[in-house]
Amino acid sequence: MELTVTRELHPDQLPAIHAVLDAATRHDGIAPLSEQFLRGLTNPQHHHFLLYDDTTIVGIAAYDGETAELAVTPTARRHGGATLLIDLMGHKPLWAHGNLQPAQHFARHLGYTPSRELLVMAIDGDPLTAATAYQFPDGVELLDLPTAYDRYGSETVDQLWLEANNQAFSWHPEQGGWDLDRLNQARDTDWYRPDDVLTLWENSKLLGFHWVKRHGDLRAGAKGEVYVVGLGDAGRGRGLGGPLVNAGINRLVAEGASLVFLYVEADNKPALRAYQDVGFVVVEHHVLYTRS
Ligand SMILES: CC(C)(COP(=O)(O)OP(=O)(O)OC[C@H]1O[C@@H](n2cnc3c(N)ncnc32)[C@H](O)[C@@H]1OP(=O)(O)O)[C@@H](O)C(=O)NCCC(=O)NCCS
Incomplete structure (x- = not known):
C-alpha cells in the first residue's frame, strides 16, 4: 500500500x-x-x-x-x-x-489520554411512556416559549433564559457563558421551533427550561432529543429536575416520538442519576483524547 x-x-x-x-x-x-x-x-x-x-x-x-x-x-x-x-x-x-x-x-x-467523556443515553418503549407523567408544585408553571413571550415580552424572557442557562452550565465547556448572540446562533438552524422550548416559571421568575429537538418527522420514526435542560439557581434543590425532564419527554411523545436520546457529560453524576431514574440507559461513549 x-x-x-x-x-x-x-x-x-x-x-x-x-x-x-x-x-x-x-x-x-x-x-x-x-x-x-x-x-x-x-x-x-x-x-x-x-x-x-x-x-x-x-x-x-x-x-x-x-x-x-x-x-x-x-x-x-x-x-x-x-x-x-x-x-x-x-x-x-x-x-x-x-x-x-x-x-x-x-x-x-x-x-494520548482520555480527557473528556460524553455519553449518549436513550429511552424507548414502555419506560418512555412511563416518563411522560409529571407534576410541578402549586405556583410553578410550564410555558412554551411563544406563550412566555406573550406574557413577559421576548427580550425579558431571552434574558432570563440566558441567566438560567449560564447558572446551570457555569462549568460546561460549550453550553456555559452564553450571550444573546450565542443563543441566537444556536437557534439559527432549520430544525429550531420556539414551541419546543419549555420554560418553567414561578410568578415572573424563570426557574429553568427544557429545549427539545426533533431529528426529523417524529411520526415517521425520527428521534427526539433532550437537547438542553437546565435549572437556574432559584430552581435547584426543589425536586424540579425530574418533572422538567419528563415534561420535555411528554412533549416529544405527544408529537409521535418512540425514541428519545440525550448527550450528557460522563462526570455529571447528578444529571446521569436523574436520567437513569427516568429510564434512560447509556448507549454510546464519545471520548476526547488529548496529549499533554
Ligand atoms: C482508529 C483509526 C483511525 C486507526 O487508523 P489506522 O490507519 O489503522 O492506524 P495506524 O495504522 O496508523 O495505527 C497506528 C498504531 O495504532 C495502534 N492500533 C491502530 N488500530 C489498532 C487496532 N485495531 N488494534 C490494536 N492496535 C491498533 C497500533 O499500535 C498501530 O501500530 P501497529 O499497526 O504498528 O501496531 C481507525 O481504526 C479508524 O478509522 N477508526 C474509526 C474512527 C475512529 O475511531 N477515530 C478516532 C480515532 S482516536
Whole structure:
C-alpha cells in the first residue's frame, strides 16, 4: 500500500470522502465524524487532511481549530495511515466516537489520554411512556416559549433564559457563558421551533427550561432529543429536575416520538442519576483524547 497525505479538500472529492465515512460507519457501527464535522467538510474554516492509497482517498482528518476527528477506511487500516494523518495535522485533541478498541489502541500508541467523556443515553418503549407523567408544585408553571413571550415580552424572557442557562452550565465547556448572540446562533438552524422550548416559571421568575429537538418527522420514526435542560439557581434543590425532564419527554411523545436520546457529560453524576431514574440507559461513549 502506497500511502500519502495531502492538505487540501476540493468539492469534487466529497463523494470519495463520503464513501470512506460510509464504509467506516458500516464497519464500526458508528459514524466517525460528528454532524458538526460533516457540515465542516464544506466550511473553509475547518482544516482537512486526506489520506491516499495511490490515487484513491482512503482516510480523512479534520480540525475545527479546537478538536479533530479522523477516519481510515476499514480495508486500509493498520498500514500507518492514521499516524501519517496525525503527523501532518499535529497532535490535536481527538474525538473517538464510540471509543472503540482500535481508537483506544491508536490513541494510546500516540501517547494520548482520555480527557473528556460524553455519553449518549436513550429511552424507548414502555419506560418512555412511563416518563411522560409529571407534576410541578402549586405556583410553578410550564410555558412554551411563544406563550412566555406573550406574557413577559421576548427580550425579558431571552434574558432570563440566558441567566438560567449560564447558572446551570457555569462549568460546561460549550453550553456555559452564553450571550444573546450565542443563543441566537444556536437557534439559527432549520430544525429550531420556539414551541419546543419549555420554560418553567414561578410568578415572573424563570426557574429553568427544557429545549427539545426533533431529528426529523417524529411520526415517521425520527428521534427526539433532550437537547438542553437546565435549572437556574432559584430552581435547584426543589425536586424540579425530574418533572422538567419528563415534561420535555411528554412533549416529544405527544408529537409521535418512540425514541428519545440525550448527550450528557460522563462526570455529571447528578444529571446521569436523574436520567437513569427516568429510564434512560447509556448507549454510546464519545471520548476526547488529548496529549499533554
Ligand atoms: C482508529 C483509526 C483511525 C486507526 O487508523 P489506522 O490507519 O489503522 O492506524 P495506524 O495504522 O496508523 O495505527 C497506528 C498504531 O495504532 C495502534 N492500533 C491502530 N488500530 C489498532 C487496532 N485495531 N488494534 C490494536 N492496535 C491498533 C497500533 O499500535 C498501530 O501500530 P501497529 O499497526 O504498528 O501496531 C481507525 O481504526 C479508524 O478509522 N477508526 C474509526 C474512527 C475512529 O475511531 N477515530 C478516532 C480515532 S482516536
